[in-house]
Amino acid sequence: MNHPKASPLAKIEQEVGLSKITIEYSRPSARGRTLFGNQPNGEPGLVPNGRIWRVGANESTKITFTSDVSINGQELKKGTYALYAFPEIEKWQIVFHKNTTHWGDGRAKYNEEEDALRINVVPVHKQDFQETFLISLDDIDHNGASMHLNWGTIQVAIPIAFDTKSIMQEQIDKNLSAAPNAQTYYEIARYYQEQGIKSKAALGFVNKAIEMGGDTYYFHRVRSLVLADLKSYDAAIKASKISIRLANKEGKDEFVRLNKNDISRWEALQPTNK
Incomplete structure (x- = not known):
């Protein structure tokens, strides 16, 4: 029997110049929960610091590039990757992972040696609250875009460039x-x-x-x-x-x-x- 999903599936298809970026992910909502770091009582929040996160909910988030791409200045071959993050207070590690078969983040099955690319980005704290997790592609021109991860008061921007x-x-x-x-x-x-x-x-x-x-x-x-x-x-x-x-x-x-x-x-x- 079908029933409404707590974290509904979303798909983004965005042309950038002569290339295309496709992102498939599930969108959890905050629903009053502490999202990142620790709760006021010291217990871990929904996404604890330093722990791998699937950048969404349910299955691992998938991102596909139709052309070779540069992410934050580092080269990545065209193809489909699982998108993971390791959030910390002052920086996040963003991972483009070659193994797309894991459910969620893979936990014990996740193997760092299967990373295609790992970059560091700095999270930004905003005043506006994003209730439902959102991935967006903005600042688009012929040669690139900025991928934004938004949830709660946290935003992370990831520069993407095509030749x-x-x-x-x-x-x-x-x-x-x-x-x-x-x-x-x-x-x-x-x-x-x-x-x-x-x-x-x-x-x-x-x-x-x-x-x-x-x-x-x-x-x-x-x-x-x-x-x-x-x-x-x-x-x-x-x-x-x-x-x-x-x-x-x-x-x-x-x-x-x-x-x-x-x-x-x-x-x-x-x-x-x-």
């Missing part, structure tokens, strides 16, 4: 060797421009996109941004005006506004206006 530039460059090289079309060249140019890298190469790619695919407001939009990155403001303004004309034809008023704002900014940066 998205290398992953993307592999895809770019593969696509360039396989009969690229105008859209391929455009997407490469846009990526380089968004990352602020390889501006000269980006200009060549967006020019190739226009040559193969014709004039579009978004091709010329990216071309204008790349030219501005190269400090060719006159040419950037001309490209932006073409983008405005083409965007107007398609009713893309948001691109008209973006281009006009950029033109105003670039006009102020032209040497003749200084």
Whole structure:
């Protein structure tokens, strides 16, 4: 017979750049209990200092990375790991463990030699009280995120980073060797421009996109941004005006506004206006 679980299962799937992080864990609630350290009477709380904790309840918490990753500056291969913690007052040890078969923390079966990675992090004491244990992924950009463990008044932050530039460059090289079309060249140019890298190469790619695919407001939009990155403001303004004309034809008023704002900014940066 099914019945409500005291610590219900949760699953997080988060894209980070070209990678994905998946976390499966059960969420216990405080329910008036002392969570970490000792109770007022000196007896251990729910998670005693120095004892292994499954970072949740029920089965061990599982975390999966689809790409090789850096955790707090240390390298970890892609794959699925059991996530454990050894909480202390002034620091926590966070463990990414290769054996994912243990129920809970494994206790006597836990073998430190099966750790894939162990790092130290500093817990932060907050004023807000988190009743139900929460794992979240925040501060997300193309290259990483911060994993937060929140329960009671304690928060632990674990920096996660991916080498998205290398992953993307592999895809770019593969696509360039396989009969690229105008859209391929455009997407490469846009990526380089968004990352602020390889501006000269980006200009060549967006020019190739226009040559193969014709004039579009978004091709010329990216071309204008790349030219501005190269400090060719006159040419950037001309490209932006073409983008405005083409965007107007398609009713893309948001691109008209973006281009006009950029033109105003670039006009102020032209040497003749200084």
